[in-house]
Amino acid sequence: MFWRNNILAVLLLCCTWCLATSEEFHEALTFRPLQDGRLATRFTFTTLLRGAYPRDPSTLQEEDESQHYAIFPLALGQVLREYAVTELHLTLNAGKWDYDHWGYPDEPGVGTGAELWAWMGESAARSVDERWKGLRNALSGQFCASLGSLDEQRTTSPELTFRPEGSLPQWGTTHQLRHGTLPSEHVCTENLTPFLKLLPCKSLTGIASLLNPHRLFDADWHGLGVHVRYLENEGIEVRLSFQSVFDPVRYSNGRRDWSLRSVFDRVIDRSCPIAHSSEIRVAIPKEETAVAITPDSYTTHAGFVYFNVSNASKPLDISMSWPDEQKFEYGSSQSRGRLSVSITNHMPITIQTSYLESMPWLLQFYLHSLQIYSNGVSRDDLISIVSYIPSVPHVRPTLFQAILTLPPKSTLHLSMDVIKPFLRYTEHPPDAQRGWDLPPAVLVPLLHSNSSTLDPGLSNPPSGFEQLRLPRRMYTPVLLVDLATPDFSMPYNVIIMSCTLIALIFGMVFNLLTRKFTLIRVSPEPK
Amino acid sequence: MDFGLVYPALVAGRLLLAFAPLPDALKHDHQLSSPLTSYPRLQEGVYLFQHGIDPYSGGLFRHSPLLLSLFSTALPLNKFTSACLWTACDAISAWALVKIWRARQRVSQSSRDSLIAAIYLLNPYLLLPTLALSTSTIENMLFLLSLMFASQGQSSPSLLALALLVQLSLPSAIFIVPMILLLLSDPVSRLASPREFNTYLSSILAKLGTFLGFSFALTSLSVLVCGNWTWVEQTWGAAVMLPDLTPNPGLWWYFFTEMFDHFRPFFLMVFSAHLLIYVLPVCLKFQHDILYATYILAGVYATFKPYPTLSDPGLFISLISLFPETYQYLRYPIVTTLLHLHSALLLPLFHHLWLSQGTGNANFFYASTLVFGVSNGAALLDAIWAGLRIAVGNLPEGYELIQK
Numbered sequence: 001m002f003w004r005n006n007i008l009a010v011l012l013l014c015c016t017w018c019l020a021t022s023e024e025f026h027e028a029l030t031f032r033p034l035q036d037g038r039l040a041t042r043f044t045f046t047t048l049l050r051g052a053y054p055r056d057p058s059t060l061q062e063e064d065e066s067q068h069y070a071i072f073p074l075a076l077g078q079v080l081r082e083y084a085v086t087e088l089h090l091t092l093n094a095g096k097w098d099y100d101h102w103g104y105p106d107e108p109g110v111g112t113g114a115e116l117w118a119w120m121g122e123s124a125a126r127s128v129d130e131r132w133k134g135l136r137n138a139l140s141g142q143f144c145a146s147l148g149s150l151d152e153q154r155t156t157s158p159e160l161t162f163r164p165e166g167s168l169p170q171w172g173t174t175h176q177l178r179h180g181t182l183p184s185e186h187v188c189t190e191n192l193t194p195f196l197k198l199l200p201c202k203s204l205t206g207i208a209s210l211l212n213p214h215r216l217f218d219a220d221w222h223g224l225g226v227h228v229r230y231l232e233n234e235g236i237e238v239r240l241s242f243q244s245v246f247d248p249v250r251y252s253n254g255r256r257d258w259s260l261r262s263v264f265d266r267v268i269d270r271s272c273p274i275a276h277s278s279e280i281r282v283a284i285p286k287e288e289t290a291v292a293i294t295p296d297s298y299t300t301h302a303g304f305v306y307f308n309v310s311n312a313s314k315p316l317d318i319s320m321s322w323p324d325e326q327k328f329e330y331g332s333s334q335s336r337g338r339l340s341v342s343i344t345n346h347m348p349i350t351i352q353t354s355y356l357e358s359m360p361w362l363l364q365f366y367l368h369s370l371q372i373y374s375n376g377v378s379r380d381d382l383i384s385i386v387s388y389i390p391s392v393p394h395v396r397p398t399l400f401q402a403i404l405t406l407p408p409k410s411t412l413h414l415s416m417d418v419i420k421p422f423l424r425y426t427e428h429p430p431d432a433q434r435g436w437d438l439p440p441a442v443l444v445p446l447l448h449s450n451s452s453t454l455d456p457g458l459s460n461p462p463s464g465f466e467q468l469r470l471p472r473r474m475y476t477p478v479l480l481v482d483l484a485t486p487d488f489s490m491p492y493n494v495i496i497m498s499c500t501l502i503a504l505i506f507g508m509v510f511n512l513l514t515r516k517f518t519l520i521r522v523s524p525e526p527k
Numbered sequence: 528m529d530f531g532l533v534y535p536a537l538v539a540g541r542l543l544l545a546f547a548p549l550p551d552a553l554k555h556d557h558q559l560s561s562p563l564t565s566y567p568r569l570q571e572g573v574y575l576f577q578h579g580i581d582p583y584s585g586g587l588f589r590h591s592p593l594l595l596s597l598f599s600t601a602l603p604l605n606k607f608t609s610a611c612l613w614t615a616c617d618a619i620s621a622w623a624l625v626k627i628w629r630a631r632q633r634v635s636q637s638s639r640d641s642l643i644a645a646i647y648l649l650n651p652y653l654l655l656p657t658l659a660l661s662t663s664t665i666e667n668m669l670f671l672l673s674l675m676f677a678s679q680g681q682s683s684p685s686l687l688a689l690a691l692l693v694q695l696s697l698p699s700a701i702f703i704v705p706m707i708l709l710l711l712s713d714p715v716s717r718l719a720s721p722r723e724f725n726t727y728l729s730s731i732l733a734k735l736g737t738f739l740g741f742s743f744a745l746t747s748l749s750v751l752v753c754g755n756w757t758w759v760e761q762t763w764g765a766a767v768m769l770p771d772l773t774p775n776p777g778l779w780w781y782f783f784t785e786m787f788d789h790f791r792p793f794f795l796m797v798f799s800a801h802l803l804i805y806v807l808p809v810c811l812k813f814q815h816d817i818l819y820a821t822y823i824l825a826g827v828y829a830t831f832k833p834y835p836t837l838s839d840p841g842l843f844i845s846l847i848s849l850f851p852e853t854y855q856y857l858r859y860p861i862v863t864t865l866l867h868l869h870s871a872l873l874l875p876l877f878h879h880l881w882l883s884q885g886t887g888n889a890n891f892f893y894a895s896t897l898v899f900g901v902s903n904g905a906a907l908l909d910a911i912w913a914g915l916r917i918a919v920g921n922l923p924e925g926y927e928l929i930q931k
Contacts, residue, residue, distance in 0.1 A: 334882045335773075336555060364587050366567055368574035390575070390585025393770060398585075417567075419587075422772040425785050484882055486889045491785040494893065498782045501897060502801065505830065505904035509805070512911045513812045515930035517918075523925035 022050040022235075023071040024276045025200055027207045027309075032283040033320065036101040037249045037256040038220065039263065043207060043242040045199055047072050050235040056171050057084040057123035057131075071274060073198035076228070076238060079138045083131040086175060086230055087119040087164050092145060092187045093223030095245070107225055107241050113183035114145055119164050122173045132178040143226075144190045150180030166229030166237070187222065189213040195224055198240060206272025207280070207309060210264045211242065221245040259319030268316040271309045278309040280318060292321050334484040335422075339363070340415035341441060341476060345406035354386070355414075356442040357400040361391035362421055363438065363481060365398060369417040375410050382412065393421065403446070420483050428485060435482035440475040530625070533641035537648045538618045545610035545658065553659045558874050560661035561834035562771040563589045563696065563762075566609070569662065573599045583757045589765050590662060591695045592749035592758050613657050616668040621647040623671040628849050630678035631714045631818060639851075646848045652841025652871075663838040666695050670702070670842065674821065677706050678714040682734060685710060690741035694749065697766040698832050701806050701824055707734040708810060709817040716852060717815045718917045724814035766833045767799055774882075774892055776874055777835040778900050781893045802831050812915075819914050822846045826907035830900060840867075840903050853913035863909060866902035870895055 025047050032040040049072045055064065064081050080088065091109040109115060118135060120128050132155065140147035157177050168175045192213050196203045203211055216222055222244040230236050248258040260267050271278055282293060282305045297312055298305045307318060345351055359365070372382050382405045391398040406412055429436075553559065554566050562568065572588030575581070576599050582588040588595075598604050602612065621644045628643050629635060647653065657664045669692040676685035689706050692699045711726045711734070749758060765771065772784050779798060786794060805827045813820035825846055829839035844867075854860075873895040880887030919928060 334885065335557070361586070364585065366571050368570050369567075385578070388575075388578075388580055390580065390582075390587060392584065393586040422774065422780075422784065424772060424783075424788075426788055484889065486781065486784045490890065491787070494781055494785040497897060498778050501900050501904070502778065502831070505900075505907070506801070508904075508908050509911060510808075511930065512908065512915065513808050517915070517928055518931055519922070519926045519928060521925060522927045 022052075023069065024048045024050070025071045025272075025274055026277045027272065027275050028277075028279050028281065029207045029210070030106065030281045030283070031258075031318075031320070032106075033256070033258075033285045034102050034245070035285075037247070038102065039246045039248055039256075039258050040102060040105070041244050041246065041263070042106050043211065043240075045208065045240040047200070047238045048231075048235055049077075049237075052235045054086045054169060054230050054236065055081045055084040056169075057121040057173065058125070058171065060084055060123050061125040071200045072236075073238065075142055076198055076226070079135065079142065080228060080236075082138070083120065083135045084123065085118050085120050085131075085135060085228070086168055087166055088135075088226070088228040089115075089117050089162075089165075090139060090143070090147075090227075091115045091223055091225040092143070092185060092191055093221070094187045094217075095219075095221030095223075097221055097245075102245060105243060107223075107243055109225055110221075110223060110243070111181060111183070113181060114147060114150070114185035115179075115181045116147055116150060117162050117177060117179035119168060119175045119177050121168075121171055121175050128176045128178065136180070143194050145185060147180075147182070150182055154182065155180040164229070165227070167232040169230060169232075187224065188217060191224065192216070192242075195226070195240060195242075198226075198238075200274045201272035205270040206275055206278055207268065208272070209268060209270075210260060210266050212264045212266050215246075215264050216242070216244055219244040219246045255322070257319070257321035260317045262319075268309060269314055271312075271314070275310070280307040280309060281305065282307075282318065282320060289322055294319050334420060334482065336417060336419045337481070338415050339365075339418050340413060342411055342413045343404070343406060343443065344411045345408060348408045350408055351406045351445055353404050353406065353443045353445045355400075355402045355404050356444075357398070358439060359391070359398040359400070360436070360438070361393050361395070361397055362423075362436055362483065363398075363418045364391060364421070365400065366417040366419065367400075371413075371415050373413040373415075374407060382406075383414070404443075420481065422484055422486075425486060425488070425491060428483075428488070432485045432488070433482070435480045438479040438481055440478050443474045443476070444472065445474075530636060530640035530644065534621070534625075534644050537621070537644060538614065541617060541648055541654075541657075542610070542614045544654075545614045549658055553655070556659060556875070557774050557878060558776050558837050559656045559659035560663070561775045561836050562773050563765060563834045564656075564662040564666075564836060566660035566662070569594065569598065570604055573604055581753075581755075581757070583753065583761045586761070586770065589761050589771070591762055592752040593691070593694055593745065594662065594665075596748075596752045609660050613660055613664050616664045617648060617653065617657050620664075620668045620671045623668070623675040624845065624849070626675045627671070627678045627714065627818075630675075631716055631849060633715060639848075643848045647845045650841050650845050652837045652844060656836055656838040656841070661836055661838065662695070663836050666692060666699070667838055667842050669695070670699065670825075673702075673706060674709075674818075677709040678818065680710065680713070682710045682737065686734065686738045687741050690738060690745055693742060694745050697763040698802060698828065701802060701828060702821065703735075703738060704806050705810055705817055705821040705824055707731055707738070708814070709821065710734055712817055714818040716818075716850075718819060718850075718852060718914055719920065721815035721918050767795065769795060769833060774878065774889075775834055776837060776896050776899050777832060778830075778896065779833050781889065781896070784889075798831075798833070802827070816914070819850065822850065823907065823911055823914070826903065826910060830903040830907060837871075840899075840906075843903075843906065847910070850914075852917060853910070856913040856916040857909050858912060859905065859909060863902060863905045866898065866905055870899035870902050874899060 025045070027046075028044045030042045030044070034040055049069070067077055067081060069077055079085075089109065091111070092114050093110055093112050096112060097105060097110040116136065116139065118132065120131055122128060129152070133151070136150050137148045139145075156179050158179055159177050162177055162179055164175070192211065196208060196211065199208050201208060203209055222242070225241040225243070227239040227241070228236065246258070246263050248256050248262065251262055284300075284303055284305060285291060293305055295312070295316075295318070298307050300306070307316075309316060343353075367388060370383070372379050374382060384403050386401040386403060387399065388401075389396075389399040404412065404414070560566065568588055569590055572582035572590060572595055575588070576595055582595065602608055624647050625640045625643050628639065629637065653664075653667070669688050673685045673688035673692060676688065685706060689702065692702070708724070711730055712724065750756060769779060769783050772780050774780055783791065783794070805824065809823050809827070810817070810820050813823065822843070826843045829835060829843045832839060874892070877887055877891035877895045881889055881892050916928075922928060
C-alpha cells in the first residue's frame with residue numbers, strides 16, 4: 001500500500017519532470033547602433049514546447065485533452081488549443097520604421113498599428129471564419145487591444161505574402177490564412193502588462209526586468225510581437241518580442257553613447273533561473289571610430305559581442321561609448337541656430353563643386369560666421385563665394401552660390417550661423433508647431449572626365465581617369481526648422497493688456513501735468 | 528572721494544571687464560540689444576559692404592550708414608577695438624554726466640562727482656549692453672554729449688551731436704524741442720521757483736535751422752556712402768513700420784505680433800503719435816527747468832520706444848542722480864526699485880524658458896515686459912510728481928495737498 005502510493009507519487013514526479021524538461025525558455029536582447037545615432041533594440045523571449053503538436057481541427061467537437069505547462073504561457077496555450085491554431089502572428093507597433101536610415105528590422109512585422117494573421121486548418125465542425133472570430137476576441141481580451149474589430153470588413157487571405165514561418169502539420173486538411181490589420185491601434189502600457197504576464201519570470205528577473213514602459217513607449221519606434229509556430233521535429237515555439245528604436249542623443253547631451261541605465265533606466269539585478277539561455281548581443285558598428293564596451297566579460301563572434309547574463313556579475317549594466325567623438329548634433333534655440341553641411345570626397349583627386357543654397361526669407365544667414373573645416377582643420381581657402389543675394393522679408397529668398405574645393409579623401413564641414421525670424425500672427429501656417437520645411441542644397445561637381453583644360457589648381461588625375469563618371473547634380477536632405485510661435489489664443493488679450501498699460505500711464509501723466517495744486521484744510525482751525 | 532581718482536579707476540575696471548572672456552551668448556541676447564543695435568548684425572553689414580553686396584538690400588542690417596562707413600573704413604571691428612571703443616563711449620558718457628551736474632550746480636567740481644560717475648558706470652542696465660556691444664551705448668553717449676554741450680550753452684556741438692543721434696535712432700527726435708529750449712535757457716535748477724519762459728520765436732527758429740542743416744548734411748553723407756536711398760526705409764522706416772518682430776523688453780513687439788494686418792497701419796500710427804504727444808505738454812509744464820523736462824522725456828522714451836533695450840531705462844535711472852532735490856518728494860521709490868528688480872530678474876528667465884528650453888511660451892516673456900513697463904511707468908510718474916511737488920514747498924500744519 002505504502003509503496004503503491006509512493007510509486008504513484010514517484011511516477012507523477014517523473015511525469016512532471018519530463019514535462020518540465022520538454023519546455024525550454026530562451027531570452028535574448030540584441031542592440032544595434034544605427035548610422036543616424038539611434039539604437040535599435042530587440043527583446044526575444046522564446047519558449048519551446050518540445051514534442052507538442054497543434055490541435056487537429058478535426059477533433060474540435062470533442063473534449064480536448066488536458067494540457068500541463070510549466071513554462072509555456074497557459075493563457076496563450078489555451079487560446080491556441082481552443083481554436084486549433086497552427087501558426088499565429090500578432091504585432092502591435094507605433095511609429096514609422098525608417099528603412100533608409102535604420103536598414104531592415106530583425107523582426108519583419110513593422111507595420112504601424114495592430115496586425116494579426118493566423119494559419120488554421122479547415123474543419124467540418126467549426127469553420128475557419130468562426131474560429132478566427134473567436135481567436136480575435138480571445139486575443140483582444142488577452143492583450144487589451146481592440147482586435148475584435150478586425151472583422152470580415154478588415155480580414156483577407158493573402159496567401160502569397162504571408163507564407164507560414166513554421167511547418168504546417170499533415171492532417172489531410174488544407175490550412176487557410178486569415179489576416180487583418182488595424183493601423184489606428186495605439187500601443188501602451190496596457191498592452192505591455194499582459195504581454196509580460198506570459199513570461200515565466202514575468203518582469204521581475206532576467207532580461208525582462210529591463211522592460212520599463214516609461215522609456216519603451218517614449219522611443220521613436222516601438223512594437224511588441226507574439227509569434228507562435230509549429231516546428232516539425234521540435235514542437236511548438238512561442239516567441240514574444242519587443243523591438244524599439246531609441247534616440248540616445250536625445251537623452252544625453254548630444255552624444256550617442258548609451259548604457260542599460262541610460263536607455264532603460266534600469267539594470268539587470270538577477271538573472272531568470274528558469275532561462276535555458278539568457279544573453280545580450282551588441283552589434284559592433286562598422287565605422288572606423290573607436291568604440292568602448294563595458295564590462296569586459298564578453299565574447300566576440302561575427303561582428304557581435306555576446307554577454308552571458310546568467311554568468312555575469314550583477315547588477316549588470318552594459319554600456320557602449322564613442323570616446324573620441326565630439327558632439328553628435330548641434331544644439332540650437334528658437335531664436336538662432338547653425339546650418340551645417342558635410343561633404344565627403346571618397347575619390348583620390350581634388351574635386352571642385354558648386355554649392356547652391358536657396359533659402360526662404362525665414363532663415364537669414366550671418367555670412368561673416370561662415371566656417372569651413374576640412375578633416376578638423378580650418379581652411380578658409382576652400383570656398384570662394386560667387387554670388388550672394390540676401391533675402392528681403394516677405395519679398396524674396398536668399399540665394400547663395402559658392403565654389404567648394406574638396407581635397408582628396410576628406411570630409412568638408414561647412415557651417416554658418418542663421419537667425420530665425422519671429423513671424424506675425426497671420427503668417428504662421430495652421431500647424432505652426434510643425435515648423436517650416438527648408439529646400440535642399442544642390443551640389444554640382446564641376447570636374448568633367450574628358451576635360452583637356454583642367455583647372456591648374458587641381459592635382460594630376462591618375463591614369464584610367466576617363467572612366468570616371470561624376471553625378472550631374474546632388475541634393476542634400478530637406479530640413480525642418482521650428483520657429484518661435486506666439487500664443488495664438490491671445491490677440492484680444494494682448495491688445496487689451498498692452499493698451500490698458502499705455503492708457504493708464506498716459507492718463508496718469510496727463511493728470512499730473514494738467515491739474516493744479518491746491519491746499520485744503522483737513523484739521524480744524526486752531527482757536 | 529576725489530573724482531580724479533575714482534573716475535580713472537572705474538574706467539580701468541570697465542576696460543578689464545570688457546576684455547574678460549565673456550560668453551558669446553551675450554551678444555545675441557534680446558534684452559541687451561535689439562535688431563537696430565545688435566553687434567552681429569553690424570558685423571554682417573560691414574562684411575557684406577566690404578564684399579560689394581548692398582547690406583540694405585536684405586532685412587538684416589538696420590544700422591545707420593554712418594556707422595557702416597565708420598566701421599568699414601576708419602575702425603575695424605574686432606574684439607580688441609570693439610572693447611576699447613565701447614568702454615570709451617561709456618567713459619565719455621559718464622564724464623558728460625558729471626559735466627552736466629557741474630553746470631547745473633554752477634560749480635567747477637563738487638563732492639558728488641564720483642558718485643554720479645559711479646552710478647553711470649556701475650549701473651547694470653548700462654553695463655550689460657556695453658558688454659554685449661550693443662550700439663545703444665553710442666546712442667547714449669551722443670545724447671549725453673548733446674545735453675552737456677547744451678548745458679554749457681554751446682549750440683553747434685550740441686545740435687551736431689543731436690543730429691547724429693537722430694541719424695542713429697529716429698524716435699530720439701522727441702529730444703529736439705527740449706534741447707533747443709535748453710540752449711536758450713540754462714540748466715540751473717529752478718524746480719522750486721517756477722517762472723515763465725521768455726524767448727523769441729526767431730531764436731528758436733535759428734536753432735532749429737542749425738539742427739536741420741546738420742541733419743541734411745549727415746543725410747547727404749549717408750546717401751553718399753550707400754549710393755541710394757534704400758537705407759531710409761531700413762533704418763528710420765524700421766522704427767515706424769516695425770518690420771522685425773524680435774522680442775525685446777518693450778511694449779510694441781508682442782502687440783504687433785498678435786495684430787491682424789487690417790489694423791496694423793492704424794495702430795502703428797497711434798503708437799508713433801503717442802510718443803510725440805508727450806513732448807509739448809512736458810516742455811510747457813517744466814518750462815522753468817528744461818533739464819528736468821529732458822529727463823522726463825528720457826523716461827517716456829525708455830517706456831514707449833519701438834525697439835528698446837535695457838540701456839534706455841538705464842539712461843533714465845542714471846539721470847536721476849542729477850536731481851537730488853527731488854528725492855524727498857518721491858512717493859514710492861521702494862516700490863519702483865522692487866518692480867525694476869522683479870522685472871529685471873524675470874525678463875532673462877522667461878526669455879530662456881521660451882526660446883532656449885521650450886518649456887514656457889511667449890506669454891511668460893510678454894508678462895515680464897508688461898511688469899517692466901509698469902516699473903518704468905512708475906518711475907516716470909514719480910519723477911513728474913516730485914518735480915511738481917518741489918514748487919509747493921513745505922506744507923503748513925493741518926493742510927493737505929491735492930490736485931484738482
